[in-house]
Amino acid sequence: RISLYLSNSKIMDQYDEFGNYVGPELEDSDYDEGDDFGDVDDNEYENDGHMVVHDDEMDQDNTESNDNNRIVLHEDKKYYPEAEEVFPGVKTVTLDEDAQELNEPIIKPIKPKNFSILQKEAPALVYESEFLTSLMNTPTLIRNIAILGQFHHGKTVFVDTLVAATHADDWDPSKEVRYTDTRKDEQDRQLSVKSTAVSLVLENIKSKSYLLNILDCPGHVNFSDESTAALRAADGAVIVVDAVEGVMMNTERLIKHALQARLPICLVINKMDRLVLELKLPPQDAYFKLLHTLEEVNNLIVAHTHASAKPQRLSPELGNVCFAAGQHGWSFTLASFAALYCARHPRFGLNATDLAKRLWGDWYFNTEKNAFSKSKPSAGGVRTFVQYILEPLYKIYAHTIGETPE
Template sequence: MDDLYDEFGNFIGEEADASEEESEHGVDAGQYVYDEEFEAAHEPTGQELMELDDEGPSNAVVLHEDKQYYPTAQQVYGADVETLVQEEDAQPLTQPIIAPPDIKKFTIEEDDLPPVFFDRGFMADLMNYPDQIRNVALAGHLHHGKTSFMDMLVMETHDIGERLEKRSGKKRDEQLRYTDVHVLERERGVSVKAAPMSLVLQSTKGKSHLFNIIDTPGHVNFVDEVAASLRLVDGVALVVDVVEGVQVNTEQIIKHAVLEDIPMTLIVNKVDRLILELRLPPTDAYFKLKHCIEEINTIIENTIPGAGEKRRLSPEKGNVLFACSEMGWCFTLQSFAKMYADNFPGVIMDEFAKRLWGDVYFNPKKRTFSRKPLQGENRAKRSFISFILEPIYKVFSLSISQSPEDLKATLASLDIVLKPSQYKTDAKVLLKLVCEQFFGPSTGFVDMVVQHIPSPLEAAQKQLERYYTGPLDTKVAESMKACDQDGPLVINITKLFNATDGKSFSSFGRVMSGTARPGMQVRVLGEGYSIDDEEDMTMATISGVHIAETRYNIPTDGIPAGNWALLGGIDNSIVKSATVMPPKLEDDEEAYIFKPITHFTESVLKVAVEPINPSELPKMLDGLRKINKSYPLITTKVEESGEHIILGTGELYMDCVLHDLRRLYADMEIKVSDPVTRFCETVDEMSATKCYAITPNKKNKITMVAEPLDDGIPEDIEAGHVKMRDGTRKVAKFFEEKYGWDLLAARSIWAFGPDELGPNILQDDTLPSEVDKSLLKTVRETIRQGFSWAAREGPLCEERKLVHLSLLYLLPFRLLHSAFCMDCIARTRPPSILFPSDTCTPHARHTTQRVSARPAERI
């Protein structure tokens, strides 16, 4: 017994073995209670932790792994909470468990509508009066002052002066650049996108006008934005730096405006550089100004000989503005003459303004004007020097050199009052403050635009004749001519602007007829739409209508005809440009579109892109679709090798495109190939053999021949000296008189290609005795389309154009369902394919041409 207990009385002996029968009975009974009674009585309800056990402890046997020591996450947080069990190192420490919302902002925008010096309700009322509206584009070369001129107008209309004065550090000295909102524009100091703004400005007489102004980029790579903007305007304000003069892009814009018959005015900017930088005397400054203006008139005359006098830019006509946008002043001869008329009652403003330019001399002793200069001591000066340049020089010199006390007395004689603290500022700031009060607001600019640029009502007829593809005698056309805001809705869309986050686009265009309102259901007609082929058409609903103001948009319930509108919700099917019309026109009229935009240049720089992570290919494709919408002249395509190709106008252009693709639209890393330039194909001699093809039914045959054009013809076509829309007789007369063509051959010209100003000619050289001309005319349009497609794509290396391709001759046939290629016999293709590139048999001459062709250059 003693061995069974220790010294403290604890039992340490072996326990008695239970009988096998009892053990089995006990286990069976316990198992029965666990499986049935416990499961039935303790079915989980989610409220176990809240219930009190009134029955006391249970004798049920619960296994260790089935016991619940802690409540589950579902019981604590609810059934809708998702719980994730991961390893400890599955997520890096730099990545938060719950990431904050990622809001991308690649553009600058106002938090709220900024205060302005005019009533926005008054601006909305002015939209109903087309005769008081002017649609203008500021265009010119890089860094010639377009954006700074726009800043000057913004400062006159927007009450943001106090906000700018609060800037500190480097931002205080930065230029405002109100219309540069893209992150790349701010970093590089170069405008990349066109920026529209609607402002209410007053003329010299105090009459208010609504100015729809679009600030365009000046870099030669972004001329596509200029071309898209010029489609929406009724006139161009050409900005030229007086020191640099006419540059490459300036000449391009002048030629395009003259060929498109767009009225043009001139802003001679940065006049202060003649005084502060070059330090020219007034006489030399006058000749510099005159040379700059005459240089532009020479380009106008050379573009269309004989039309120079009508379009001539001259200060005495009132279509030339002298400005210094950085210092905030501008004037015309008329506005400067008004300053004299206000101070000297005897001066007649209009008569005095006519004598302020040219070889008009003022004799101060006799106080008379003369056309001939006087010799000797009493030699007279030109009136522009005496009455304009010398006073400006005096204001500049006194503001910079005089002491604050003397300057205060001098300015008081000119009715200019400054704050005491402003006299202690930097010389440049002080000079700007003096000039702003001396010259006053930009009423001269308003007078010039109102006088020399037509209103939307006056320019509607010309817009339709040049850009509308439909007949001009329909009700829709008559409504557009009258800018009828109660007529059917017609909008010409030429530009797409991305939202701040880059996920959506708004369509920007000009309302030609009717009133654009939110909630309207419309038809969006793409560039490929026609009456015969309605595939490029979609139905959409306008989700919002805004007045575009660059950094902010003003929502409105309707924008009438003659104005610009920013529309939301209709951009899904728009790639470059489109025409918006109602679902059904009155009297079931057919819907016609506006012509695609005619660009100055073409995309010649080519790169291939691919995602670093192959699984992100769909993401990259979506980004490519978006940059195709954002940039008017960008081209994306897939080569036969599977490469995704981007075509742009230049290196800076492609850099901006790829930045937007990586950061704004796709948000991914991509691999980019080395840039290459494309080849341009041409014809250097007549085809060695007649190229023919037979349709599958063996009953139709087409034969064509290619040969080079005479020197000078492609240039004349591209310059617009001859156009197919002038009529067959005028075209035939042009080729007969200038190039000695046979009259019958000249009248057989069917089309220029690939577009209206394309340097290629399609000619019918069939004879009436061999071909049924009536049957031939039934497929004329089909042949034209095939010719345009071939000239645009190129049969050899699939480049953009067959540059200087010459005559194509047609022999007897009935239907066109075949393919051809220069200098080789093409294999027959399926009926719907014209001019396929893979039908070309590579001759030795073909190979030599491709190797020796100069890239990005017309041969």
């Protein structure tokens, strides 16, 4: 082993610190002998016949130490892993040029977003604003009303008819203003999202002015919290029902909430024009359709009224049922229609209150006796609601739709 060490030291003296050969010149035979070293087995024998076994682990450690001590150029050094190694499968793009315009700031200023479309200037009204404020000092003349109903049953458009009656300037009848939809998303989607309050001064049949604080509530079931909150602030609930669709699931839920709040209920049967234009029902069948809707609402009131309270009854002759067509801008009760007849035909000397009670139900006009009766005339006839209300409305629509452009 000492001889092996001495031979290795002699060999190392033939190379400088950079591994370059500095010993004597070698002949070709020396190169050939060096090439045969690879054919010798790993196990060698000493001169005395003993076998010398090389340690492979020692050789591996020597190899690793040589790799660590190897000189690497600066441009070949690797300090951090490549992006492809850290994020495999991700495409890396390097932008050498600035794509931002020169007139565009790096940090943009904050722009406040406006979602409201409220009018900045108050519209011209048929009454003075001082008159409205004076009514606020008289609680007996104030009515707080919540407009409730199923989704797309025409609550907002019905409120438009009330708002238009208080404006001095006429609205375009071909456009839906949706006055209480004060948000841009509500106008775009034609869907109420928030409850909107509006104060109006309206007159009754006797020309008595009242201050109405109207809460137009969303009809979508996802915004039912708005309706629940409005019922806490209201003195009464107005249920709007589509004349064609009738009572829906959300309508029943709203009636139940109104009864739980112990609020009086009024019914508005809206979209009466659909009975004429879409269903094309005869006046007699339209009457039975309205009667069915009214009975369905009354049954729900009886079912959800507290046992200790008396169920409220909704009926047109009682004045708590209104018929309307919000898209065409008209609405009426039996009392208002009776007052219209009495004003147009004063020579008959009719009383509007007595006439209104005979315009609903099984009432007929006997032309032979020139009087109203509960029994159907022998000559035949139709109910007074059909004869004096529905048939004139049908004639107006038939005349308007059937009119030629000339």
